[in-house]
Amino acid sequence: MALKGLDIYKLLPKTNCKECGVPTCLAFAMKVAAGQAGLDDCPQLGGEARSQLDEASAPPQRLVRIGADPQPIEIGQETVLFRHEEKFHRPPAVALKVSDAQDADALRQAGAAFRALEITRVGQTLQPDMIALVNDSGSADALRAAAAVLHGELAVPMVLIGGAVDPLLLAATGPLAGARPLLFCTGDVPTGCLAALAQQAEAPICVAGDLESVAGRVEELAKEGVREVVISPGGASTARTLDFLTRTRRAALNKKYRPLGCPVLVFADGDDPAAAALDACAYVCKYAGVVVTDLWDGNLLTPVLTARQNIYTDPQKPVQVEPKLHQVGEVTPLSPLLVTTNFSLSYYSVESQVEASRVPCYILAVDTEGTSVLTSWASDKLNPQTIASALKSCGAGERVEHHQVVIPGLVAMLAAGVADESGWEVLVGPKEAVGIPGYLKSHWTATAT
Numbered sequence: 001m002a003l004k005g006l007d008i009y010k011l012l013p014k015t016n017c018k019e020c021g022v023p024t025c026l027a028f029a030m031k032v033a034a035g036q037a038g039l040d041d042c043p044q045l046g047g048e049a050r051s052q053l054d055e056a057s058a059p060p061q062r063l064v065r066i067g068a069d070p071q072p073i074e075i076g077q078e079t080v081l082f083r084h085e086e087k088f089h090r091p092p093a094v095a096l097k098v099s100d101a102q103d104a105d106a107l108r109q110a111g112a113a114f115r116a117l118e119i120t121r122v123g124q125t126l127q128p129d130m131i132a133l134v135n136d137s138g139s140a141d142a143l144r145a146a147a148a149v150l151h152g153e154l155a156v157p158m159v160l161i162g163g164a165v166d167p168l169l170l171a172a173t174g175p176l177a178g179a180r181p182l183l184f185c186t187g188d189v190p191t192g193c194l195a196a197l198a199q200q201a202e203a204p205i206c207v208a209g210d211l212e213s214v215a216g217r218v219e220e221l222a223k224e225g226v227r228e229v230v231i232s233p234g235g236a237s238t239a240r241t242l243d244f245l246t247r248t249r250r251a252a253l254n255k256k257y258r259p260l261g262c263p264v265l266v267f268a269d270g271d272d273p274a275a276a277a278l279d280a281c282a283y284v285c286k287y288a289g290v291v292v293t294d295l296w297d298g299n300l301l302t303p304v305l306t307a308r309q310n311i312y313t314d315p316q317k318p319v320q321v322e323p324k325l326h327q328v329g330e331v332t333p334l335s336p337l338l339v340t341t342n343f344s345l346s347y348y349s350v351e352s353q354v355e356a357s358r359v360p361c362y363i364l365a366v367d368t369e370g371t372s373v374l375t376s377w378a379s380d381k382l383n384p385q386t387i388a389s390a391l392k393s394c395g396a397g398e399r400v401e402h403h404q405v406v407i408p409g410l411v412a413m414l415a416a417g418v419a420d421e422s423g424w425e426v427l428v429g430p431k432e433a434v435g436i437p438g439y440l441k442s443h444w445t446a447t448a449t
């Protein structure tokens, strides 16, 4: 919110009717300026005053929706340059390129390959988001047919990329009618034609060029009433693409320069797939809204999805699992009981190694407010009292007969204290989760039987 309280107050009805729940219009204006209330909270505000306030208070980067309800992809409307200032809000969409110069069988295989690109990490499913269908054939019929096949195979939003307007329009108003694909015409066409394309297709549009030219196009499109616009540096080098990404974000957020306040589509492709994966990771970290890539190899796509997952978590809220006694596999009263914290990365590192060991286990995730083993030990959130308390509150004593608990090797110094506090026999496990299978195989079986 760039407006000050008094600027807002000037446009309010000034009736002090209290319907917003605040005693006066001035107090309400101050709350809006502080981000503690929204304009919607004043039922008396409408007409020109509302339009003026909406325009003046619009976020510096606009929101663009690609795809149709119920699950459109939303990109943009980011509020900070650096993640530690607040958080990044909308992860970039990863769009895998498909050429329309393929027959229907090949397109169906691409659909199946897309569905198979799914990984699970710290309890979350990671996968690409979109198909970027490229009009390599130059034929409107081929693009329309390919769009129909892929739309039937995959319920994911699409980017349509082509050098001419007509094929994009025919596909967007034909098989993709209502699906709101992002339309990216790479040819040198007048802005008026792009505006007409966006309006007829009722879909967002992407314009490419250098900073000056895309800013001009965005302003012209705004005059035509087209606001859902994505900008792109096109197929620029890695350095130029990063320059484009950082300059546009700075211009929008620091200078409040609205023509560059649009999410950015970039390309991470080329002859060297490893280099493309590195580019994609860099673009994810530095502000991309859509990354179009041909990384169909899961081994190369995984780091991109992982980087995105890491960057778009809230740095002030550690990702947590429920603090409780978890069961992995067909546990029995003789199964090992391992202690870790409720930090997701810690918990899932342990869980994945337990699964790898094929030894059913209980895992006690102690509530450390989502911090890791060493961090929670250093801040005294993981100590003999919290471990003993967690053992008691989860009813572990009724679930396992052996009354042995394995604590992480990194906090071996807690062993005696946990034994005193809980009355359990305390075993010291490996320092790293990767040592769990070997530990369970050799040590646990020796002590539990």
Ligand code: SF4
Pocket: 012, 013, 014, 015, 016, 017, 018, 019, 020, 021, 022, 023, 024, 025, 028, 029, 041, 042, 043, 044, 045
């Ligand atoms: S509802 Fe609107 S007009 Fe009424 S007091 Fe609140 S801000 Fe003023």
